[in-house]
Amino acid sequence: MFMMLYITNMLSSVLLMIASGIVTNRLGRLSFRSTKEALFRSIKRANILLFVTFILLLIKLTIVSIIVISYGWMFVNDQQLSALPLILISFTALFILTYPILRNTRKEGTIHLEEARNLFFSATFFVPVQSLFISTVLNTYFTIFQYPFTLNWLTMICVWLLFAVMVIALWFRQERRNKNLDQWNVHQRFGRIRRAIPITLVTSILTAGWFSYTAYASVLPDKYSMADHHSVDWGDESQPTNSHHSHQSSNKSSVSVTALRGPQNIKADKQITLVAKKERVRLQSGKIIEAWTFNGSIPGPEIRVKQGDLVEVILKNKDIKDGVTIHWHGYNVPNGEDGVAGVTQNSIQPGEQFVYRFRAEQTGTYWYHSHQQSSKQVSKGLFGSFIVEPKKELPNKEKDITIVNHEWDLENESNTIATFGMNDQVSKHIIQSGTPVRLRLINSSNNARYFQLSGTPFQVDAIDGNKINQPSKISNQKMLIAAGGRYDLIFKMPNKPVSLISEGKYGGTKVQQLFHPPNTSAPAPAVPVEELPTFDPAHYxxxxxxxxHNKQFDREFKMILGNRIGFYDGKLTPVYTINGKIAPYTPMLMVRKGDIVKTTFVNEGVEDHPMHLHGHHMLVLSRNGKPITGNPWYTDTLNVEPGEKYEVTFAANNPGIWMDHCHNLTHAEVGMTLHLSYQGITTPFKAGSATLNQPE
Structure with a gap:
């Protein structure tokens, strides 16, 4: 429903602009009609066009009203409100000043042609029409395009003042032209064209200049600090919101991220070496992938440790030219181990190595991936699973299976290819009947995917590594797992086949895994995924x-997620915004250690945004204004769908500078990233084209 409203709203803005432009053109030509008959025909057509324009305005106002009533004021963003009042003012002026002249001229019929020309050439008649067109152009710009300034009350007032100045200038211009009406040759078409050329030329130059400035303003610095954002949001109106980074190095008690490391002088309980290298990998179907791998495999080696282990991972880069890192997705490591190039370390260049060390305190299902050029490197294969088992053995020995679901963009393929590991076709797993089974599902793709387990009841035992309290058995439900998200499913193997199917939320290829008891040839269950209800973690x-739940919030942040057309690093492209801004110009969210933080996510766009906060787990409080009624829902990757609003909270108990971004990494790559920083934390690392670091 929201997506339909969103698209209709955009279309109505464009159509309203086109219609008002046509009306402006037709009414501007009334003074040049040579006979009364031609004049009255033109008036009749103009009335029809005005009626169509009015209907389009009503449609737009209706859509905006429905969005406000159904979803709230947050979804009628300031971009809409900046120009919509100007449209309403212009329409009001048009029906008070312009329309009566049209109506009376048509009604009287005996009016002299010269008198009619004077009326239609007056500022009273024509300027309201011109102002309507200008306001609809502004509305379309603010609705569809990204702009290089912050749209707050001050800039909105500046826009309104600029609009007023333009209307006044048009008024005086039209009055001057009306006084010299006799000098206008109404019979020469080429004369009107000649007079229109300068206006068209000036308009084109101004438009080209504005877009050139916008493109220039979007060019990223060749070197910048992820900590030095242009604004700081304390989540508290009593704190300043304009930085200029007094929280940084001027603080004598500041701590560098390089000091926030795991234990360095204790022998590791688990040591793993990962070598990043290019490799030709053959999928189950025989297709060859030119992949980037850890240790030559896809996914990379599974790292499985026990709770309490001191983990040491040695990352070596063999031949990944632009460097690599390892980020521990969903795992709350010390900040210096987080593996984000340009924030917590420099990327590891070919021939170099870096050692990650941290204590594995959280149990559950997690994964690791490169956070240098992550959109590209994760897509090409630099990822693997990270499993932390409880220190004590479980009483019932489970069959523990990790399944990493990935989407590959292959040359000469029209769609992405989905795989479970390296399996892009139906694969089988033999399991003895009666065996407890745990499926650890990891979605390493950029898009949300549906998973359906058919053939047996099952329980969702954990979400993003966090155990569910008393999960009930369910069946015939599909699970939507966010990009970067994880679900643990448990079931007891029946004496018949069980099927796991994954398919993209918005299409793409399916992939299937079968689980068979020994010596069973029965067919696998066939349940169409699209016909099933979606599992709801809010009530489970x-x-x-x-x-x-009982804490008072020390900080409250609001993150409005959107998508627009704009310039990013000098190129015109779809961009993804947070609070109307694109990285690295998004605000820095500032906290102090010990703060209890509330964040409100609002998705006013038309694409899913799996919001991933590094170093912390978020407790979901409400969805679309309704409290969560099931198990306490903790997550590190929250899929915010179009039209959704979530309230979450977390404890600021892990000092550092942490990325908070959309884990559709193609969105993060063009803007949808900001950082959460603890007061007094600094970083010596830089990002940008002149450095080793491009984190997204």
Whole structure:
């Protein structure tokens, strides 16, 4: 529903601009009609066009009203409100000043042609029409395009003042022209064209100049600090919102991210070496992928450790030219181990190595991937699973299976190819009947994917590594797992086949895994994924209150997620915004250690945004204004769908500078990234084309 409203709103803005432009053109030509008959025909057509324009305005106002009533004021963003009042003012002026002249001229019929020309050439008649066109152009610009300034009350007032100045200038211009009406040769078409050329030329130059300036303003610095954002948001109106970074190095008690590391002088319980290198990998179907790998495999080696282990991972780069890192997705490591190029370290160049060390305190299903050029490198294969088992063995020995679902963009393929690991076709797994089975599902793709387990009841035991309290058995439901998200499913193997199917939320190829008891040839269950209801984590498991539910919030942030057309680093492209800004010009969210933080996510666009906060787990409080009634829903990658609003909270208990971004990495690559920083934390690392670091 929201997507339909969003698209209709954009279309109505464009159509309203086109219609008002045609009306302006037709009414501007009334003074040049040579006979009364031609004049009256033109008036009749103009009335029809005005009626169509009015209907389009009503449609737009209706859509905006429905969005406000159904979804709230946050979804009628300031871009809409900046120009919509100007349209309403112009329409009001048009029906008070312009329309009565049209109506009376048509009604009287005996009016002299010269008198009619004077009326239609007056500022009273024509300027309201021109102002309507200008206001609809502004509305379309603010609705569709990204602009290089912050649209707040001050800039909105400046826009209104500029509009007023333009209308006044048009008024005086039209009055001057009306006084010299006799000098205008109404019979010479080429004369009108000649007079229109300078206006068209000036308009074209101004438009080209504005877009050139916007493109220039979007060019990223060749070297910049991820910590030095142009604005700082304290989540508290009593704090300043314009930086200029007094929280940084001027603080004598500041701490560098390089000091926030895991234990360095203790022998590791688990040591792993990962070598990043290019490799030709053959999928199950025989297709060859020119992949970037860890240790030559896709996914990279599974890292499986016990709770409490001190983990040491040695990353070596063999031949990935632009460098690599490892980010521990969903795992709350010390900030210096987070693996974000340009924030917590420099990317590891060919022939170099870096050692990550941290204590594995959280159990559950996680994964790791490169965070240097992550949109490209994760897509090409630099990822793997990271599993932390409980210290004590479970009483019932499970069959523990990790399944990483990935989408590959292959040459000469019209669609992406989905795989479970390296399997892009139906594959089988033999499991003895009666065996407890745990499926650890990891979505390493850029898009949300549906997963359907058919043939047996099952339980969702964990979401993003966080266990569910008393999960109930369910069946015939599909699970939507966010890009970067993880679900643990548990079931007891029946004496018949079980099928796991994954398919993209917005299409793409499916992939299937079968689980068979020994010596069973029965066919696998066939349940169409698209016909099933979607599992809802907001109402699953036993409700319990956590200590976080009773806390008062120290900081409250709001993140409006949108998508527009704009310039990014000098190129015209779809861009993805947070609070109307694109990285690195998004605000820095500032906290102090010990703060309880509330964040509100609002998706006013038409694409899913899986919002991923590094170094913390978020407790979901509400969705679309309704409280979460099931198990306390903790997540690190929250899929915010179009038209959705989530409220989440987390404890600021892990000092550092942390990325908070959309994990559709193609969105993060063109703007949808900001950072959460603890007061007093600094970084010596830089990002940009003149450095080793391009984190997205």
């Amino acid at each position: 498991g036993k409700t319990t209150k956590t200590s976080m």
